[in-house]
Amino acid sequence: MSAITEEAVDSASIAAASTKRKSLWLVAIRNPNVIIGGVILLTMLLIAILAPFLGTVDPQRIDPAARNKKPGTEITYRLDDGTTMKRVAIMGTDSLGRDVYSRVLYGARVSLAVGVAVSVISVAIGMVIGLVSGYIRWADGIIMRIMDGLMAIPGILLAIALVSIWRAGLITVVFAIVVPDVPRVVRLVRSIVLTVREEPYVEGAISVGTPTWILMFRHILPNTVAPLIVQGTFLAAAAILTEAALSFLGIGIPPEIPSWGNIMAEGRTLFRVFPHNILYPGIFLALTVLAINIMGDGLRDTLDPKMSKKV
Amino acid sequence: MSTETKQPVLEVRNLSVALPKGGDRVHAVEKVSFTVNPGEIVCLVGESGSGKSVIAFTVMGLLAKALKPTSGEILLQGENILTASEDRLRELRCTRMSMIFQEPMTALNPVMTCGEQIDEVLSTHTQLDAATRKAKIIAILDRVKLPEPERIYASYPHQLSGGQRQRIMIAMALVLDPVLLIADEPTTALDVTTQAEILKLVAELQAGQGTGVLFITHDFGVVAEIAHRVAVLRWGELVEMGPTEQILSRPVQGYTKMLISSVPSITPVHRGVRRDGTTVLRTEKLGKTYTGSSFFQKARVVKAAVDVDLDIRRGETLGIVGESGSGKSTVARCIARLIDPTEGKVYLGDTEIATMSAGKLRPHRRRVQIVFQDPYRSMNPRITVGDFIIEGPMNFGLSRDEAMARARKLMETVRLDPNALDRFPHQFSGGQRQRICIARALAMEPELLIADEAVSALDVSVQKQVLELLDEIRVRLNLAVLFITHDLRVAAQICDYVAVMSKGRVVEYGSAEQVFGSPKAEYTKALFAAAPGRHWEFGKFAA
Numbered sequence: 055m056s057a058i059t060e061e062a063v064d065s066a067s068i069a070a071a072s073t074k075r076k077s078l079w080l081v082a083i084r085n086p087n088v089i090i091g092g093v094i095l096l097t098m099l100l101i102a103i104l105a106p107f108l109g110t111v112d113p114q115r116i117d118p119a120a121r122n123k124k125p126g127t128e129i130t131y132r133l134d135d136g137t138t139m140k141r142v143a144i145m146g147t148d149s150l151g152r153d154v155y156s157r158v159l160y161g162a163r164v165s166l167a168v169g170v171a172v173s174v175i176s177v178a179i180g181m182v183i184g185l186v187s188g189y190i191r192w193a194d195g196i197i198m199r200i201m202d203g204l205m206a207i208p209g210i211l212l213a214i215a216l217v218s219i220w221r222a223g224l225i226t227v228v229f230a231i232v233v234p235d236v237p238r239v240v241r242l243v244r245s246i247v248l249t250v251r252e253e254p255y256v257e258g259a260i261s262v263g264t265p266t267w268i269l270m271f272r273h274i275l276p277n278t279v280a281p282l283i284v285q286g287t288f289l290a291a292a293a294i295l296t297e298a299a300l301s302f303l304g305i306g307i308p309p310e311i312p313s314w315g316n317i318m319a320e321g322r323t324l325f326r327v328f329p330h331n332i333l334y335p336g337i338f339l340a341l342t343v344l345a346i347n348i349m350g351d352g353l354r355d356t357l358d359p360k361m362s363k364k365v
Numbered sequence: 366m367s368t369e370t371k372q373p374v375l376e377v378r379n380l381s382v383a384l385p386k387g388g389d390r391v392h393a394v395e396k397v398s399f400t401v402n403p404g405e406i407v408c409l410v411g412e413s414g415s416g417k418s419v420i421a422f423t424v425m426g427l428l429a430k431a432l433k434p435t436s437g438e439i440l441l442q443g444e445n446i447l448t449a450s451e452d453r454l455r456e457l458r459c460t461r462m463s464m465i466f467q468e469p470m471t472a473l474n475p476v477m478t479c480g481e482q483i484d485e486v487l488s489t490h491t492q493l494d495a496a497t498r499k500a501k502i503i504a505i506l507d508r509v510k511l512p513e514p515e516r517i518y519a520s521y522p523h524q525l526s527g528g529q530r531q532r533i534m535i536a537m538a539l540v541l542d543p544v545l546l547i548a549d550e551p552t553t554a555l556d557v558t559t560q561a562e563i564l565k566l567v568a569e570l571q572a573g574q575g576t577g578v579l580f581i582t583h584d585f586g587v588v589a590e591i592a593h594r595v596a597v598l599r600w601g602e603l604v605e606m607g608p609t610e611q612i613l614s615r616p617v618q619g620y621t622k623m624l625i626s627s628v629p630s631i632t633p634v635h636r637g638v639r640r641d642g643t644t645v646l647r648t649e650k651l652g653k654t655y656t657g658s659s660f661f662q663k664a665r666v667v668k669a670a671v672d673v674d675l676d677i678r679r680g681e682t683l684g685i686v687g688e689s690g691s692g693k694s695t696v697a698r699c700i701a702r703l704i705d706p707t708e709g710k711v712y713l714g715d716t717e718i719a720t721m722s723a724g725k726l727r728p729h730r731r732r733v734q735i736v737f738q739d740p741y742r743s744m745n746p747r748i749t750v751g752d753f754i755i756e757g758p759m760n761f762g763l764s765r766d767e768a769m770a771r772a773r774k775l776m777e778t779v780r781l782d783p784n785a786l787d788r789f790p791h792q793f794s795g796g797q798r799q800r801i802c803i804a805r806a807l808a809m810e811p812e813l814l815i816a817d818e819a820v821s822a823l824d825v826s827v828q829k830q831v832l833e834l835l836d837e838i839r840v841r842l843n844l845a846v847l848f849i850t851h852d853l854r855v856a857a858q859i860c861d862y863v864a865v866m867s868k869g870r871v872v873e874y875g876s877a878e879q880v881f882g883s884p885k886a887e888y889t890k891a892l893f894a895a896a897p898g899r900h901w902e903f904g905k906f907a908a
Contacts, residue, residue: 254737255745257703258802262757262809263730276747 082356091349098342102162110156111141113312117151125154125330146330148320157312158334164224164313165294165342171228172235172293173286179232180239181282185270187240188247198244201237209234209296210303217305227306231293242285243278250277280357287350291343298339314339372443373400374544374577375424375462380437382419382428382601393419393432394601401545401577406568408580408588408609411598412624412824413795417581419601421547423447424579425464426454442544459486463538467550469530473522479533480518486537501540509536509566528559532566539570546571547579552587556688557851561895564591583824585628586854589613589898597621614904622906627829629854631899633877642679645714645812645845646700646733649674652708653695669695671869673709675847677813677862682839682846684860684877686853688892692869693849697817700847701735702726714812731761734806738818740798744790751786754805761809768808775804779834796827800834807838814839815847820855832859853896857881865889 082088101108111131120129125146131139145154187197213230220226250256256273264273300306301315302322309316314335321331382394394416401407409417422428424439426446439446441462446454458464466472474482480502487498499518506514509532522530531551538546548567552560568591571578582588588595588609595613596606597620605618616622651673656666670692677683685693699706702718711719718729734757737743744753754775755768763771773783779800790798799819806814816835820828836859839846850856856863856877863880865873865888873886884890893899 254739254743258735258737258743258805259745259756260703261701261730261733261735262805263727263760264756265760272748273745 082353085352085356087348087352087355089352091345091347091352094341094345095349098162098338098345099166101159102166105156105159105163108159109141110159111153113152113156113160114310115152117147120147120151122149122324122328123147123151124328129153145334146328148317148331149324149328150320154317154331154334157317158314158338161312161314161317161335162338162342164307164311165297165339167224168228168231168297169290169294169342169346172231173290175228176232176235176239176289177282177286180236181243181275181278183236184240184243184278185247185275188244189251189266189270189274194244197240201240204233205237207234210300210305213300214305222305222308224307227297227300228293230300231296235289235293238289239282239285242281246278246281247274250274280353284350284354284357287346287353291346291350294339294343294346371403373402373440374405374442375401375579376440376443377420377424378438378440380420380423380439381435382416382423383433383435385431390600392435392601394423396437397598397601397603398437399596399603399606401579403544403577404571404575405593406571406578406580406591408582408592408595409598410582410585410588410595410624412583412826414600415598416601417598418549420598421464421549421579421581424545424547425458425462426451427464456490459538459543460490460541461543462545462547463541463543464547464549465531465534465538465551467553469527469534469554470522472534473530475522478519478521479525483533483537483540486540490541502536505536505540506533508570509533509539511536526559527555528562531555531559531563535563535566535570539574539576542574543576545577545579547581549581550583551580553582553584557853557897558688558891558895560587560897564897567591584897585613585625585825585903586896586898586901589901589903591897597624613901616906624826625903626905627826628903629829629832629852629858630903631854631857631881631893631896632902633857633860633881642681642843642845643714644676644678644712646847647676647712648696648700648709649712650709651675651696651699651706651711651719653692653699653704654707668869670699670706673866673871675864675871675874677845677847679812679845680839680843681861682836682848682859684848684850684856684863685866686850686856686863686892687866688851690868691866693851693866694817695869696866697735697815697847697849700813701733701815702730703735731757731809732811733813733815734809734811735815735817736799736802736806736819738821740795740802740822743802744798746790749787749789750793750801753790753801754786754808757805757809771808772804775807776801778807778838779804794827796823796831799823799827799831803831803834803838807842811844813845813847815849817849818851819848821850821852828855835859853881853893865892 117131123129123143123146125144127143127146128140129143129147131141133139143153143155145158147153183197187194209231212233213227216226216230251274256269259269259273297306297313298315298318301313302319304319306315307313309320317335318332321328325332378398380394380397381392384390384393397420399407409420411417419428419432423434424446426449428434434447441457449457473479483502483505484498487493487501493501502518503514506517511517511529511532517525525533552563555563564587567578570576580591592609594607595609597604597612599620605612605616605621612621613625616625651670652668653670654666654668673696675683685696687693698704700711706719709719710717713729713732716729718726721729751769751772754772755765758768758771759765772786776783776786781797781800793801820831823831832855835846838844848856848859860877862875863877864871865880865886867888873880873884873889880889884893
């Protein structure tokens with residue numbers, strides 16, 4: 055008799071429990087914020103990759119005859135073999151006669167590279183340190199005090215120091231931004247690890263003798279992935295802005311290499327007369343950062359369990 | 366009760382509430398009708414998902430937006446609440462109907478004093494001046510039997526105990542003398558002795574004021590203690606309704622019979638104590654002290670467990686019962702070495718493990734396995750049930766195929782389909798998950814199985830199955846079981862020996878019959894006296 059009731063109870067509770075859990079990723083890519091941000095970002099990425107095929111000329115080519123032309127001016131180019139070519143400079147030229155349109159498009163490469171590199175590197179380093187700090191209690195105090203110290207270093211000052219030691223370049227810039235970002239990731243991962251390690255399933259794994267490293271990577275680490283992706287997007291957006299600021303200050307990417315910050319720095323002196331030098335790279339910069347932030351917001355709404363609890 | 370002459374306080378007619386699309390059923394509540402008369406306590410009883418809380422929230426007009434009442438009416442003294450405007454509902458709440466909730470900590474605002482929170486109710490709904498309001502609040506605090514009402518008035522919720530907070534909630538609910546009080550599992554989060562006091566208080570207050578009470582619970586002990594009439598719910602439908610005595614002793618419907626039969630009796634079963642097994646576990650003066658270390662303050666010392674001596678032999682179940690904070694879980698976790706004991710010894714067979722280093726301990730981990738309380742958090746949601754069960758054996762050198770073969774056999778042992786091994790935890794119900802956790806523990810072939818409140822989160826019918834399974838496994842594998850519970854009824858049914866813990870110490874230790882039959886310690890006596898429905902022997906009905 056009890057077997058029958060057991061069946062009945064079982065089938066009821068299965069019905070209650072087996073409502074299908076949708077994959078978070080499927081939900082995420084349907085979120086309008088993720089779609090909007092993603093589309094803009096993808097466009098930027100395509101622009102960066104396809105820059106040579108989008109009607110650009112050499113972005114570093116100086117042309118004294120075509121200095122400070124307003125957008126839409128037709129310019130005659132003298133090519134290396136002596137022939138001439140006419141083209142419309144749709145975003146004008148800068149004070150050295152370089153084509154702003156070409157520079158802005160090529161500049162996307164630097165910005166996106168910095169964004170991706172900084173977020174990937176700081177998340178990777180921060181994840182490992184955070185995991186160790188959160189799980190191995192005796193290491194926690196030491197690691198976190200070092201992280202507090204790192205966080206106290208302003209990125210821009212660090213960049214100035216690094217440029218004076220090494221030389222200006224992409225790697226220096228990425229390094230200078232990564233150092234103060236790592237502690238932010240560490241804090242996030244550590245806080246997640248601290249809550250997850252108290253979960254009964256982690257204690258259960260300890261009691262069946264699971265070695266510590268398997269415990270960390272199999273049972274604890276997967277919980278950090280979604281928040282880290284969200285954090286990664288915000289780090290990327292901030293890194294792109296910092297890179298532009300550093301280049302604008304002349305301590306980032308060398309001035310001959312086009313980056314949005316460099317273009318704006320170059321256009322600063324003649325901003326009142328020729329605002330296009332700052333306007334166009336500025337629009338691209340703002341649009342990219344906005345797109346990343348919108349996407350990050352959308353991802354947080356869908357991936358972060360604390361946010362997704364809302365009905 | 367002269368119910369004929371009086372208008373019912375609450376009349377629910379043919380109420381249906383639709384669930385959002387994609388739910389497990391169409392309606393959260395379907396065609397439910399019942400009444401609550403003045404001065405009457407009506408218990409809505411049912412297992413999780415039966416829709417009892419949905420009814421309470423619908424009556425209060427606090428239903429989540431995703432849920433929509435589709436038909437029927439709810440009449441509060443003849444006024445239909447379902448068609449009332451939001452403003453009208455706000456007027457009615459607290460003045461004519463009030464609600465108290467399960468978790469008194471989260472139901473109170475932590476940054477306001479208790480007095481201010483009750484005052485908010487008064488200043489919203491009345492025109493009284495500040496001095497009158499304060500006098501009224503002090504009076505109601507006195508009425509809910511809170512000591513030193515003046516002090517309580519100025520206290521923040523965190524400064525009060527759980528029982529006191531629930532009294533504040535009751536005071537807030539009753540300060541304007543509503544005709545209807547809805548109590549949604551108000552004692553579930555409380556200890557048994559506190560629960561008894563709160564139940565007594567609710568009964569006294571409603572008798573004095575003639576308030577109608579809609580009391581929601583899953584606990585038949587509470588029903589027997591407090592209800593005048595009972596409505597049994599299942600999957601949103603009303604199964605059976607009638608006077609308490611009739612429902613509890615002469616239920617008509619099969620489901621009600623099954624539910625009531627599942628309630629464990631508080632009289633221990635005679636199991637024939639035999640003390641011939643080898644000792645599996647022995648603790649000697651086991652203790653755990655937490656010290657809050659601080660540079661600037663005097664170290665705060667909390668003795669979670671003091672001088673605990675226990676022993677368990679093969680084939681025996683030892684229960685540790687006690688209220689929250691009594692140290693029962695601390696003892697279990699010390700024995701499983703999930704935390705390190707600070708004093709005393711733990712002998713596993715002949716091996717002393719209390720002070721063993723983590724590296725040396727690993728081979729002994731296999732011998733003690735633990736099943737936790739919360740079936741939803743004790744499984745990693747990202748790995749399949751199969752991988753979950755074989756994790757332990759593979760840690761100890763079994764190949765994947767061997768471990769899987771063992772897992773299949775164990776799934777049969779715990780009466781689950783072995784083909785379900787490649788499914789994920791969310792595809793199972795709470796009771797099934799708990800059985801999977803038992804299977805995982807058994808996969809390690811332990812000598813001692815610790816069940817730490819392993820059935821406390823389960824509905825009573827599922828609880829019964831899991832208890833039967835545990836007992837069957839104990840007999841079949843001649844296991845030693847350490848059973849931690851706060852539920853005296855469960856302890857009475859499954860334990861050979863019982864240790865009663867209070868404030869970190871074992872206050873009484875003996876065979877179940879002895880402890881339940883003739884308790885010696887004052888604390889044990891108080892604990893038993895507080896058990897809800899202790900005078901009621903729940904019948905066993907053939908379903």
